[in-house]
Amino acid sequence: MSNTMPPDVPFPNSPVMPQQIGEDHVIQFSCHKGIGCWNACCANIDISLTPYDIVRLKTRLGISSTVFLRDYTVPYEIEKDSIVGVKFRPVENGTACRFMQPEGCGVYADRPTACRYYPVALLSMRRQDEFTDTQSYALVKEDHCKGHEVDRKLTVGEYRKEQGVDQYDELARGWRQLILKKKSSGPAVGAPSLKSRQLFFMACYDIDTFRAFVDSSVFKELFELPEEEWKQILSDDFNLLQFSFRYLKQVLFGENTIPLNDAIARERREKWAKRQEELEKEAAAKRAEYERQMMAEGINEEDSGLGFCQDESCGDKKS
Numbered sequence: 439m440s441n442t443m444p445p446d447v448p449f450p451n452s453p454v455m456p457q458q459i460g461e462d463h464v465i466q467f468s469c470h471k472g473i474g475c476w477n478a479c480c481a482n483i484d485i486s487l488t489p490y491d492i493v494r495l496k497t498r499l500g501i502s503s504t505v506f507l508r509d510y511t512v513p514y515e516i517e518k519d520s521i522v523g524v525k526f527r528p529v530e531n532g533t534a535c536r537f538m539q540p541e542g543c544g545v546y547a548d549r550p551t552a553c554r555y556y557p558v559a560l561l562s563m564r565r566q567d568e569f570t571d572t573q574s575y576a577l578v579k580e581d582h583c584k585g586h587e588v589d590r591k592l593t594v595g596e597y598r599k600e601q602g603v604d605q606y607d608e609l610a611r612g613w614r615q616l617i618l619k620k621k622s623s624g625p626a627v628g629a630p631s632l633k634s635r636q637l638f639f640m641a642c643y644d645i646d647t648f649r650a651f652v653d654s655s656v657f658k659e660l661f662e663l664p665e666e667e668w669k670q671i672l673s674d675d676f677n678l679l680q681f682s683f684r685y686l687k688q689v690l691f692g693e694n695t696i697p698l699n700d701a702i703a704r705e706r707r708e709k710w711a712k713r714q715e716e717l718e719k720e721a722a723a724k725r726a727e728y729e730r731q732m733m734a735e736g737i738n739e740e741d742s743g744l745g746f747c748q749d750e751s752c753g754d755k756k757s
């Protein structure tokens with residue numbers, strides 16, 4: 439089963455049909471128990487999860503997001519050296535979904551967005567000169583899936599309604615926008631720092647850790663919201679998820695919608711700058727001490743392997 443968000447142009451042998459389709463496009467498809475390929479799609483999975491998928495599944499399983507991420511998922515790079523996504527981890531030494539059962543999906547009512555959409559792929563796009571993202575779709579035709587041979591016709595819009603994806607799309611929209619923003623910001627913006635990537639991962643996927651992070655005096659001192667609004671944000675995972683997207687848009691892209699306490703922000707910036715200065719001084723002192731030791735032992739920088747040749751033509755300076 440393919441995941442639902444492959445926004446890049448499909449590869450030549452991809453089962454994703456090279457045609458963008460809209461809500462009114464009529465497809466021929468039916469998946470039902472008794473079909474010859476029953477469970478074939480769940481036996482070989484490559485399923486990306488949205489933050490909303492994770493909240494639904496961890497709630498159903500009665501575990502924390504941290505445990506869910508550890509036991510049921512693997513991280514992957516949505517974009518090289520940049521944004522991280524999360525995929526289902528298949529069964530040990532196999533390719534099948536952990537929730538696949540002979541009678542079908544073991545978490546059917548909370549199955550992820552990708553499983554709901556299949557065999558339709560969601561293409562979420564945003565032009566650089568546009569502020570909002572637009573959705574279109576593509577059809578996925580894999581040889582093993584016999585659902586395309588069943589004579590049942592319906593539009594993509596009807597199929598989306600039948601599969602209940604509206605709510606799933608709506609509650610993951612902020613996450614898709616963040617990914618599109620990063621992708622469309624181009625290489626000039628540079629790779630996000632490790633700290634930014636960790637923050638993105640926590641806020642998008644590990645909602646229970648993010649809750650503890652938000653519900654702390656350190657966080658609430660910095661971001662000034664009325665007590666009622668904090669209560670509402672922390673009242674359930676879905677509200678918190680929407681706040682996490684808002685927070686990431688602010689800290690990663692400078693879209694300021696959460697009022698900051700300027701004095702505290704300044705104080706923390708100064709503290710951070712001071713700490714950086716101290717670290718640089720410590721590094722310089724270590725370097726000076728190392729050089730002093732080398733000089734005392736009669737080893738010059740060249741011999742230590744730390745030097746570099748000023749003459750680009752010389753190649754190996756020790757030769």
Ligand code: SF4
Pocket residue numbers: 439479480483485535536537538539542543544545546549550553
């Ligand atoms: S979650 Fe359910 S529908 Fe999705 S791959 Fe697993 S068993 Fe199949």
Ligand code: SF4
Pocket residue numbers: 468469470473475476477478479480556582583584585586
């Ligand atoms: S018809 Fe397609 S989606 Fe349904 S069980 Fe078969 S392979 Fe899976």
